[in-house]
Amino acid sequence: MIETARLLVRRFSPEDYTDLFEYLSEPAVYVFEPGKPISIDEAKAMSLERSRGSDFLAVELKDIKKMIGHLYFKQAEPAWLQTWELGYIFNPKYQRQGYGSEAAAALTAYGFEHFNIHRIMARCNPQNTASWKLLDKVGFKREGHFRSYGFVHADENGAPIWTDAYEYSLLRD
Numbered sequence: 001m002i003e004t005a006r007l008l009v010r011r012f013s014p015e016d017y018t019d020l021f022e023y024l025s026e027p028a029v030y031v032f033e034p035g036k037p038i039s040i041d042e043a044k045a046m047s048l049e050r051s052r053g054s055d056f057l058a059v060e061l062k063d064i065k066k067m068i069g070h071l072y073f074k075q076a077e078p079a080w081l082q083t084w085e086l087g088y089i090f091n092p093k094y095q096r097q098g099y100g101s102e103a104a105a106a107l108t109a110y111g112f113e114h115f116n117i118h119r120i121m122a123r124c125n126p127q128n129t130a131s132w133k134l135l136d137k138v139g140f141k142r143e144g145h146f147r148s149y150g151f152v153h154a155d156e157n158g159a160p161i162w163t164d165a166y167e168y169s170l171l172r173d
């Protein structure tokens, strides 16, 4: 459990499913993320699965004891590079209030302190201003602009909609 001024970054609990459903059922969160709005049953299964692992962490707003978003934090392969990947999705109702950067700053600091991490990296679509501004704010440096790098959605014929990607990183040093 990591505590900040306004937030708790903690393991998922199976009971988080209603809060998870509230934002993962919103089409707005999938503009730059893979997937599509989920059902309440899918949210239940996802919360349970996440509570059994540690790749996804819940972000709870302390004042109202509500989960308002989550972080993804996982070691990338190969393990000897000591590189971890960061991701995040926040409930649109709670965006643009500094919660995403507050949570990401706390988690990355915790990671460097407690794990043998050399580099934390994150990728985002250059059009996802909220995402790269969050990374800027936390101290990540933009290291690359990859052209037509990947896709998270397909067109009506099933063809990939290729998009560019920025790569950012934060080094232990």
Ligand SMILES: CC(C)(COP(=O)(O)OP(=O)(O)OC[C@H]1O[C@@H](n2cnc3c(N)ncnc32)[C@H](O)[C@@H]1OP(=O)(O)O)[C@@H](O)C(=O)NCCC(=O)NCCS
Pocket: 028, 029, 030, 032, 033, 088, 089, 090, 091, 094, 095, 096, 097, 098, 099, 100, 101, 102, 123, 124, 125, 128, 129, 130, 131, 133, 134, 137
């Ligand atoms: C990316 C995301 C997690 C940011 O969360 P957040 O809690 O709104 O972030 P913060 O409030 O800490 O804002 C961080 C910076 O981004 C800016 N920002 C946030 N939303 C923005 C938007 N829609 N447009 C432009 N800038 C934005 C903030 O102003 C802030 O910069 P500043 O301090 O220079 O003003 C959130 O927008 C989100 O969940 N998006 C949908 C899922 C997604 O795209 N995830 C990332 C995939 S790579």
